[in-house]
Amino acid sequence: xxxxxxxxxxxxxxxxxxxxxxxxxxxxxxxxxxxxxxxxxxxxxxxxxxxxxxxxxxxxxxxxxxxxxxxxxxxxxxxxxxxxxxxxxxxxxxxxxxxxxxxxxxxxxxxxxxxxxxxxxxxxxxxxxxxxxxxxxxxxxxxxxxxxxxxxxxxxxxxxxxxxxxxxxxxxxxxxxxxxxxxxxxxxxxxxxxxxxxxxxxxxxxxxxxxxxxxxxxxxxxxxxxxxxxxxxxxxxxxxxxxxxxxxxxxxxxxxxxxxxxxxxxxxxxxxxxxxxxxxxxxxxxxxxxxxxxxxxxxxxxxxxxxxxxxxxxxxxxxxxxxxxxxxxxxxxxxxxxxxxxxxxxxx
Numbered sequence: 001x002x003x004x005x006x007x008x009x010x011x012x013x014x015x016x017x018x019x020x021x022x023x024x025x026x027x028x029x030x031x032x033x034x035x036x037x038x039x040x041x042x043x044x045x046x047x048x049x050x051x052x053x054x055x056x057x058x059x060x061x062x063x064x065x066x067x068x069x070x071x072x073x074x075x076x077x078x079x080x081x082x083x084x085x086x087x088x089x090x091x092x093x094x095x096x097x098x099x100x101x102x103x104x105x106x107x108x109x110x111x112x113x114x115x116x117x118x119x120x121x122x123x124x125x126x127x128x129x130x131x132x133x134x135x136x137x138x139x140x141x142x143x144x145x146x147x148x149x150x151x152x153x154x155x156x157x158x159x160x161x162x163x164x165x166x167x168x169x170x171x172x173x174x175x176x177x178x179x180x181x182x183x184x185x186x187x188x189x190x191x192x193x194x195x196x197x198x199x200x201x202x203x204x205x206x207x208x209x210x211x212x213x214x215x216x217x218x219x220x221x222x223x224x225x226x227x228x229x230x231x232x233x234x235x236x237x238x239x240x241x242x243x244x245x246x247x248x249x250x251x252x253x254x255x256x257x258x259x260x261x262x263x264x265x266x267x268x269x270x271x272x273x274x275x276x277x278x279x280x281x282x283x284x285x286x287x288x289x290x291x292x293x294x295x296x297x298x299x300x301x302x303x304x305x306x307x308x309x310x311x312x313x314x315x316x317x318x319x320x321x322x323x324x325x326x327x328x329x330x331x332x333x334x335x336x337x338x339x340x341x342x343x344x345x346x347x348x
Contacts, residue, residue: 137168143156199211206231229307
């Protein structure tokens, strides 16, 4: 019995001595082992260049097909029968209106007094307020880093020295957010005072559902209604300093150190539509928006506003459909001309 106990003790001691003698893995070895394990776990099958290109091409085809479906749907006008049995527009947007500024008549509306986020339609009031101070349009101002930071859409960079005239073109044609910021920042009292004046101007113009929080429209707290915007686009376009700019498809910006071209976001320009003025807008909260003043041949002008359309093509084609309906169904207001043929035009 004593010999068995001694053998057990000796076996335990020998095992302990072996454990002490064996070197522990180094930190580098442990790191390599861990890294190798992670790499092995994360390893993915390699995709050939041919497969990658095929997948990209398939995705591009799917996007084109989706855009083609959207455009085909947008081009088809929708109508419904009202309580009086009349065939009226069935607009695919959150709110819309057809307004005759010459007579003050609302020819058709849908949710036109609802207060909604308006995105870059804000810039209509930005330029109206800016021009109310009668600035020297040849004055050059310097763009700052703060102007372009998180501007979303801009063609200018910090250090650019641009005239007020160029900034006005950038704001209205390209819907440049940094340009709108510069206009507000360099006005009397700075941005905060400028926004206050925007709201004062809204009151002065009788826009009761309108309020502004910033000069660009990036702030979803900028709100208005289709009814208010129809009056604002008519008022803004009547000022040739604004209307003449809104009718340009392209414009060259020239500064002391560079020049570049900008292109209008309004896809009704360059079509068969006679555009007197127009402005687009989009942020997620607002949806796709359009305010435009259109000329009826041998007739009067109509303000057409579409707010909260589901895609960009829809806002332009709904504006066309509304105008065509008004032109063919309300001759007593606008001169009795036939509906315009809607020309095909791809949207961006």
